Amino acid sequence: MSKISIKIDGISIDIEEGQTILEAAKLAGIKIPSLCYHEDLRVAGNCRVCLVELKGARNLVASCAMPANDGMEVSTNTHRVREARKHVIELLLSEHNADCTKCYKNGKCELQNLASEYIVGEHMFLDLVPDKHYSIDRYNPAIVKDDSRCIRCQRCVRTCEQLQSVSALGVAYKGAAMKVSTFYENELFEVVCTNCGQCVNRCPTGALVEKTYIDEVWDALYDPNKHVVVQTAPAVRVALGEELGFGPGQRVTGKMVTALKRIGFDSILDTDFTADLTIMEEGTELLRRLKRAIVDKDPNVSLPMFTSCSPGWIKFIEHTFPEYLDNLSTCKSPQQMFGALVKTYYAQKRNIDPANIVSVSIMPCTAKKFEADRPEMRSSGYKDVDYVLTTRELATMIKQTGIDFLTLADSSYDSIMGKSTGAAVIFGATGGVMEAALRTAYEIVTGREVPFDALNITPVRGIEGMREASIKIENTLPAWGFLEGVELKTAVAHGLANAKLLMENIHAGAKSYHFVEIMACPGGCLGGGGQPIPTNADIRKKRAEAIYDEDMNMPLRKSHENPEISIIYEEFLGEPLGTKSHELLHTHYKERLRY
Amino acid sequence: MNEKTLKRVDIIFTPEKNYNEVLERTFRRPNSDILNDILDSGLRGRGGAGFPTGMKWKYTADQESENKYVICNADEGEPGTFKDRQILTQVPYKVFSGMAICAKIVGAKEGYIYLRGEYKYLQAEIEEELNIFHQTLDKLKFHFRIYLRMGSGAYICGEESALFESMEGKRGEPRNKPPYPTVSGFRGQPTVINNVETLVYAMMICDMGPEQFKELGSKDSRGSKVFSVSGDTPIAGIYELELGMHLENFVEDFGDGDTKAVQVGGASGFCVPRKKFSDTIIGFEGVPTGGSMKLFNSSRSMYHVLQNYLEFFEEESCGQCTPCRVGCQQLLKGIEAVKKGKKNSAYLDRLIRLATTMKYASKCGLGQSVGNSFVSIVTNFREEMIY
Numbered sequence: 001m002s003k004i005s006i007k008i009d010g011i012s013i014d015i016e017e018g019q020t021i022l023e024a025a026k027l028a029g030i031k032i033p034s035l036c037y038h039e040d041l042r043v044a045g046n047c048r049v050c051l052v053e054l055k056g057a058r059n060l061v062a063s064c065a066m067p068a069n070d071g072m073e074v075s076t077n078t079h080r081v082r083e084a085r086k087h088v089i090e091l092l093l094s095e096h097n098a099d100c101t102k103c104y105k106n107g108k109c110e111l112q113n114l115a116s117e118y119i120v121g122e123h124m125f126l127d128l129v130p131d132k133h134y135s136i137d138r139y140n141p142a143i144v145k146d147d148s149r150c151i152r153c154q155r156c157v158r159t160c161e162q163l164q165s166v167s168a169l170g171v172a173y174k175g176a177a178m179k180v181s182t183f184y185e186n187e188l189f190e191v192v193c194t195n196c197g198q199c200v201n202r203c204p205t206g207a208l209v210e211k212t213y214i215d216e217v218w219d220a221l222y223d224p225n226k227h228v229v230v231q232t233a234p235a236v237r238v239a240l241g242e243e244l245g246f247g248p249g250q251r252v253t254g255k256m257v258t259a260l261k262r263i264g265f266d267s268i269l270d271t272d273f274t275a276d277l278t279i280m281e282e283g284t285e286l287l288r289r290l291k292r293a294i295v296d297k298d299p300n301v302s303l304p305m306f307t308s309c310s311p312g313w314i315k316f317i318e319h320t321f322p323e324y325l326d327n328l329s330t331c332k333s334p335q336q337m338f339g340a341l342v343k344t345y346y347a348q349k350r351n352i353d354p355a356n357i358v359s360v361s362i363m364p365c366t367a368k369k370f371e372a373d374r375p376e377m378r379s380s381g382y383k384d385v386d387y388v389l390t391t392r393e394l395a396t397m398i399k400q401t402g403i404d405f406l407t408l409a410d411s412s413y414d415s416i417m418g419k420s421t422g423a424a425v426i427f428g429a430t431g432g433v434m435e436a437a438l439r440t441a442y443e444i445v446t447g448r449e450v451p452f453d454a455l456n457i458t459p460v461r462g463i464e465g466m467r468e469a470s471i472k473i474e475n476t477l478p479a480w481g482f483l484e485g486v487e488l489k490t491a492v493a494h495g496l497a498n499a500k501l502l503m504e505n506i507h508a509g510a511k512s513y514h515f516v517e518i519m520a521c522p523g524g525c526l527g528g529g530g531q532p533i534p535t536n537a538d539i540r541k542k543r544a545e546a547i548y549d550e551d552m553n554m555p556l557r558k559s560h561e562n563p564e565i566s567i568i569y570e571e572f573l574g575e576p577l578g579t580k581s582h583e584l585l586h587t588h589y590k591e592r593l594r595y
Numbered sequence: 596m597n598e599k600t601l602k603r604v605d606i607i608f609t610p611e612k613n614y615n616e617v618l619e620r621t622f623r624r625p626n627s628d629i630l631n632d633i634l635d636s637g638l639r640g641r642g643g644a645g646f647p648t649g650m651k652w653k654y655t656a657d658q659e660s661e662n663k664y665v666i667c668n669a670d671e672g673e674p675g676t677f678k679d680r681q682i683l684t685q686v687p688y689k690v691f692s693g694m695a696i697c698a699k700i701v702g703a704k705e706g707y708i709y710l711r712g713e714y715k716y717l718q719a720e721i722e723e724e725l726n727i728f729h730q731t732l733d734k735l736k737f738h739f740r741i742y743l744r745m746g747s748g749a750y751i752c753g754e755e756s757a758l759f760e761s762m763e764g765k766r767g768e769p770r771n772k773p774p775y776p777t778v779s780g781f782r783g784q785p786t787v788i789n790n791v792e793t794l795v796y797a798m799m800i801c802d803m804g805p806e807q808f809k810e811l812g813s814k815d816s817r818g819s820k821v822f823s824v825s826g827d828t829p830i831a832g833i834y835e836l837e838l839g840m841h842l843e844n845f846v847e848d849f850g851d852g853d854t855k856a857v858q859v860g861g862a863s864g865f866c867v868p869r870k871k872f873s874d875t876i877i878g879f880e881g882v883p884t885g886g887s888m889k890l891f892n893s894s895r896s897m898y899h900v901l902q903n904y905l906e907f908f909e910e911e912s913c914g915q916c917t918p919c920r921v922g923c924q925q926l927l928k929g930i931e932a933v934k935k936g937k938k939n940s941a942y943l944d945r946l947i948r949l950a951t952t953m954k955y956a957s958k959c960g961l962g963q964s965v966g967n968s969f970v971s972i973v974t975n976f977r978e979e980m981i982y
Binding site: 045 | 749751766768771773908909910911912913914915916917918920921922923924925928929932938945948949952954955956957958963
């Protein structure tokens with residue numbers, strides 16, 4: 001990469017060749033407004049808000065799409081630019097249901113911000129909305145799609161295709177009728193959508209939002225007959241702060257627990273507890289599958305085994321690779337294990353009628369809302385998880401409560417089901433489940449800790465879309481002699497586009513593994529669809545650092561060392577993969593159509 | 596009054612029986628010689644935009660790539676344009692030959708004809724002719740194949756980058772430029788894309804030499820051009836005429852004696868009112884056209900003409916970029932509101948400013964040219980818009 005020099009508004013700036021005018025302007029400290037542009041996506045250049053004047057060009061150019069050339073002279077502030085920007089914003093508003101106070105994104109909308117910056121008062125053009133017959137899709141438990149709020153920037157379409165290889169969302173029709181739609185204009189719940197919410201995370205307006213359950217949760221909290229239990233997922237604690245005044249990568253675990261107490265939850269518990277439990281169940285399941293394959297030579301055993309924590313990934317494989325459903329671990333996700341235990345084990349121990357328990361989970365995820373609604377997820381005899389809120393919704397509740405989050409003191413989780421280890425925390429990052437599983441499985445088999453410095457299995461960490469690692473198993477304990485000398489081959493993928501590539505490699509026979517971790521969202525749960533907006537590569541990196549930091553600071557860092565885990569097996573579950581476990585902690589999957 | 600009558604030209608539709616001889620002669624010449632002839636002739640693209648053909652070929656030839664493509668844009672979708680259909684029906688081998696010569700110069704092995712969806716009835720015939728043409732190429736030991744691709748009826752797919760998207764099986768939406776097709780076109784490879792007529796002229800320049808071509812036309816608009824003449828004229832049809840003509844002469848020859856306006860270049864072109872006939876030149880130095888010349892007499896309402904164009908654009912915009920998608924709706928609804936008295940006449944000035952923004956803010960040629968007809972009709976026939 002060679003350096004080039006360009007001039008923006010009279011300011012000379014040296015940049016790398018290949019950078020766009022928009023990127024160069026950012027470096028020069030000049031803000032050019034944009035809407036369709038997103039760091040994670042390929043450039044579209046369709047909103048035309050970022051137009052600038054380029055010396056020598058007849059027309060204005062979209063700065064997001066125009067590569068900077070040496071010697072270019074750009075003006076971002078001419079009469080033509082100003083008029084064009086204002087026209088574009090006015091045009092978008094004329095097609096847009098600008099009833100902002102009724103919008104879920106009120107105050108957090110990129111179009112609203114621009115309208116306020118450019119002082120759009122009396123509308124310049126005709127209101128086109130009454131003739132549009134826009135529709136709202138409310139039939140999905142996770143995502144609401146409101147076409148009247150859509151500005152057709154196609155961030156969602158590009159997200160669904162480029163990051164997720166799902167393409168549930170696409171563009172339909174042309175001209176005035178052009179819209180973002182689905183296969184045959186079906187509702188989202190009828191199509192291949194995985195509910196991952198990556199589109200929700202990137203939508204600049206209120207066209208794609210999570211379905212919110214805040215009011216239902218408030219109702220439960222104020223109901224004196226209800227015992228409301230909340231669980232918080234690993235990735236929430238490293239991102240929640242972004243919504244409440246902290247910078248990215250700030251761990252706010254203790255403050256979050258205090259805030260939840262102040263909001264009025266009866267018991268603040270940790271999904272990390274069932275993350276540890278997942279490792280016990282899933283690790284045991286993996287070792288059993290390996291035994292069946294190696295010792296029993298059972299041709300029906302399905303390897304590699306895939307992780308099953310990510311509900312976006314589950315729905316993806318059900319649609320796209322249904323022939324591999326037997327390869328999925330039968331373990332429920334930590335959220336659903338938790339829900340099933342809250343209304344059985346917890347209810348017994350606390351002597352509460354499970355009918356009066358309301359179980360709420362705070363997740364970095366929108367797909368978890370769909371997962372909680374799956375008909376299989378009622379093994380306690382009740383809906384195991386009643387309401388799922390995203391990180392963003394929790395932040396809204398905290399704001400509604402009037403809490404000054406920045407100055408809040410720390411608190412600890414309640415017990416039982418509140419204790420966890422560092423192995424559970426790293427579930428929030430891509431590669432984390434793999435690392436946690438290896439820390440435990442290796443030790444079960446060999447009696448020794450995994451041979452990595454400070455338990456940090458760095459080969460499975462990182463941001464590459466697909467990663468591989470293998471561990472040679474040597475000097476096993478007598479019971480695991482059949483694994484002596486076996487090279488345990490693992491792979492990790494995050495973002496469904498990468499997952500699809502990995503699956504195609506496996507399907508083509510180009511790759512073979514024993515154990516594969518897949519997370520639907522880029523970066524894993526820390527980059528989930530329910531996380532604070534914006535989420536981008538830089539922010540994901542900071543959240544990941546915070547997660548590994550939290551792991552290093554935990555006194556216990558291996559799931560099997562969690563004392564509450566030992567207790568629950570002694571008192572309630574019996575043993576991993578035992579009868580009770582099967583009843584409460586494991587599930588099955590179903591094939592779905594491919595559109 | 597200018598006494599000169601229009602010069603009718605006969606280059607495009609001359610018999611094509613000797614096309615293989617032209618190819619044989621041309622294939623024997625060095626690429627640089629042929630390219631120099633095309634450059635020297637001053638031939639510019641006949642689709643409407645008028646980019647110098649020789650430069651386009653040269654830029655593509657200069658690119659290093661295993662796979663390059665020559666594409667014939669036969670999506671002829673501009674309202675009032677119907678000459679490519681006639682060329683492909685009457686002299687298809689000239690079109691193919693133009694593609695083959697281009698392929699030789701740029702180093703392409705594959706060519707494509709992207710045919711307008713409504714011309715599907717031509718498909719079988721063209722495919723048959725392509726088979727014969729391929730045999731001719733084999734005899735000449737020139738390795739090149741042309742394939743036919745059908746459009747599906749979207750106007751936007753005549754825009755070159757949307758056409759590539761369509762050919763790649765995607766939604767027909769224009770791409771960002773740069774990169775230009777000569778660098779990254781079909782399948783991301785260096786691509787020459789030319790209008791049907793341009794390819795025929797290129798072939799004919801190889802046949803007759805650049806001098807004869809250069810003698811026709813004006814300094815900025817060399818040669819002749821095929822026009823599709825329609826509207827209020829007793830002799831509607833297809834005519835090959837010298838470029839650089841005065842519109843006044845054209846109206847004398849083709850008008851019905853009561854011509855009040857001529858729409859030059861179709862819906863995306865310019866409307867010239869009677870008072871400007873005498874100082875309007877048809878060509879790149881004046882008003883350019885992809886071929887459509889539509890005459891209107893005094894019985895026509897220019898409001899309805901404009902409304903018709905805007906209805907067309909409102910539907911045929913691909914919808915991806917804001918100025919074009921929403922701008923077209925606003926212009927259409929805007930003139931309707933003025934006509935109905937719901938907006939006062941000053942609103943037309945606001946719409947003219949919007950049309951001007953669309954011209955320099957839209958992503959592709961479609962949105963950029965909506966303002967041509969809008970501004971020219973509203974400015975010249977303002978009363979008709981209001982009363």
